Amino acid sequence: MSYDVQLYALETMNKHQQLNNENFFDHNENLVKLSEKQFFTLKSRLLTYGYKLIKECEETIEFSKT
Numbered sequence: 819m820s821y822d823v824q825l826y827a828l829e830t831m832n833k834h835q836q837l838n839n840e841n842f843f844d845h846n847e848n849l850v851k852l853s854e855k856q857f858f859t860l861k862s863r864l865l866t867y868g869y870k871l872i873k874e875c876e877e878t879i880e881f882s883k884t
Contacts, residue, residue: 825860827852851877 829850834842842848852860861879865871869881 825852826850827856 827850830848833848833850837848861871864881867883869883871879872882873880
């Protein structure tokens with residue numbers, strides 16, 4: 819079994835709550851990118867929890883947990 823998880827910056831959540839638009843996530847301009855520090859911290863934490871890095875692109879990282 820596998821599934822995808824998408825994580826967003828807190829600024830994106832705040833923007834979503836303010837706009838209250840059901841199509842909010844359909845528009846990339848609404849999404850605030852994670853800062854470099856947030857991205858690095860998230861990646862490091864997943865590796866610490868035993869996730870294996872499968873693929874890394876500019877805006878996407880793919881992990882596997884066995």
